[in-house]
Amino acid sequence: MDNVCEVLILIIRLFKNLLPLITFVVILGCSNSELIPQRPSKPDNRRVRFRDIIHFDHFILLEENDNAYISQIQNAFFLGEFWIVFDSLGQKIYQYRSDGKFIGMISKVGEGPNEYQFIRNVSPFGDNSIIILTKKRLMAFNLEREYLWSLDSNDLGSAMPSNASWYPPDILAIIDLPAVNHQEPRYKLFRLPPSSKKPQFLGGFGQHYSFEYGTPFRRVVTKSMVLVNDEIWVGSPYESHLDIYNLKGEILKRLPSLHPDGVDLAHATKSIKKKHFSPSFGGKKTNRNVLLLEDVVVASLKGGAPSVLFDFYGTDGTILYPRVMSRNPPRLMSTHGKYIVGTIMVEPSSPNFEKSVTATELTGLRKAGLDRSKDQNFLWVGRLVDKMPRDEDH
Numbered sequence: 001m002d003n004v005c006e007v008l009i010l011i012i013r014l015f016k017n018l019l020p021l022i023t024f025v026v027i028l029g030c031s032n033s034e035l036i037p038q039r040p041s042k043p044d045n046r047r048v049r050f051r052d053i054i055h056f057d058h059f060i061l062l063e064e065n066d067n068a069y070i071s072q073i074q075n076a077f078f079l080g081e082f083w084i085v086f087d088s089l090g091q092k093i094y095q096y097r098s099d100g101k102f103i104g105m106i107s108k109v110g111e112g113p114n115e116y117q118f119i120r121n122v123s124p125f126g127d128n129s130i131i132i133l134t135k136k137r138l139m140a141f142n143l144e145r146e147y148l149w150s151l152d153s154n155d156l157g158s159a160m161p162s163n164a165s166w167y168p169p170d171i172l173a174i175i176d177l178p179a180v181n182h183q184e185p186r187y188k189l190f191r192l193p194p195s196s197k198k199p200q201f202l203g204g205f206g207q208h209y210s211f212e213y214g215t216p217f218r219r220v221v222t223k224s225m226v227l228v229n230d231e232i233w234v235g236s237p238y239e240s241h242l243d244i245y246n247l248k249g250e251i252l253k254r255l256p257s258l259h260p261d262g263v264d265l266a267h268a269t270k271s272i273k274k275k276h277f278s279p280s281f282g283g284k285k286t287n288r289n290v291l292l293l294e295d296v297v298v299a300s301l302k303g304g305a306p307s308v309l310f311d312f313y314g315t316d317g318t319i320l321y322p323r324v325m326s327r328n329p330p331r332l333m334s335t336h337g338k339y340i341v342g343t344i345m346v347e348p349s350s351p352n353f354e355k356s357v358t359a360t361e362l363t364g365l366r367k368a369g370l371d372r373s374k375d376q377n378f379l380w381v382g383r384l385v386d387k388m389p390r391d392e393d394h
Contacts, residue, residue, distance in 0.1 A: 186204075
């Protein structure tokens with residue numbers, strides 16, 4: 001037994017002494033083999049980014065002068081041969097040529113028949129006119145900026161409308177602001193052809209959010225709905241899922257929430273009672289905008305600035321790309337044809353602005369007339385990529 005132990009001890013000592021040599025020989029012999037760890041390549045299942053789906057095409061610099069100075073763009077869209085830009089802070093509607101050259105504006109503050117006191121929203125109306133929603137009226141102007149007609153908000157069954165959006169060929173959608181009558185639907189649909197000024201009520205849906213002590217959520221909805229093949233897709237401003245309705249206001253489908261960290265209404269109620277309520281809901285993911293780009297529905301969600309989350313759907317409700325993250329994306333406003341339109345404001349006080357855009361976008365900004373010595377507003381124009389990312393890429 002002792003001899004066996006001695007032999008084992010001798011073998012262990014011999015192996016210990018030869019281990020460095022054996023290791024060197026193995027490494028040398030395998031220098032070209034797959035046993036040597038290789039530098040990892042970019043995985044095929046990488047997370048899809050916003051710019052993998054929508055590519056930047058070009059920028060348009062909006063001309064500013066003594067008569068046209070933009071404070072805050074709430075809406076921008078292309079109509080006919082012109083850009084229409086609504087400055088919600090300055091309460092003016094600017095008109096530009098397709099190249100961004102200033103033409104004129106609508107600024108009729110007052111109490112006269114063709115004047116307004118406060119603009120809530122602006123929308124295209126047919127091919128050559130726009131509608132302006134004010135506190136108490138819906139007004140129409142042509143592209144020569146001439147007043148056409150107006151409707152009292154009561155004619156639309158709304159005491160306090162917050163948004164009016166028109167969709168071709170003849171659908172007008174109205175969203176109420178706070179609930180005067182909680183039994184009334186929040187969203188109302190009308191048939192209103194461009195040749196008419198008599199809306200025909202189709203249906204209503206949606207509820208007003210209120211709390212135990214009767215105070216409603218007073219949050220303005222801007223562009224959280226879109227018409228898709230005779231169906232209205234709606235993103236509630238307090239939640240992170242989308243609902244699909246027909247034109248009678250009947251719900252057809254509720255798309256599953258892709259963001260479990262949406263608003264907790266009970267928590268929001270407590271925050272309001274403690275007077276700590278913030279309209280941003282503390283960075284929670286809530287619907288911000290819903291747009292139709294060709295055959296893709298693009299839904300953006302608030303929360304987590306400066307990053308924005310996007311969900312991409314097929315027009316049949318299938319989920320194409322969920323939870324697509326983008327840091328410092330353009331603020332998307334509208335679509336026309338194959339293009340999607342957003343806005344970017346460049347300020348001299350933003351020294352790191354160049355780092356917030358891609359190299360291609362920075363080149364496009366310089367080509368469009370970037371001047372870092374002053375404030376500038378640009379329209380960001382993009383389009384769907386020719387080849388969409390593969391399903392396994394997300």
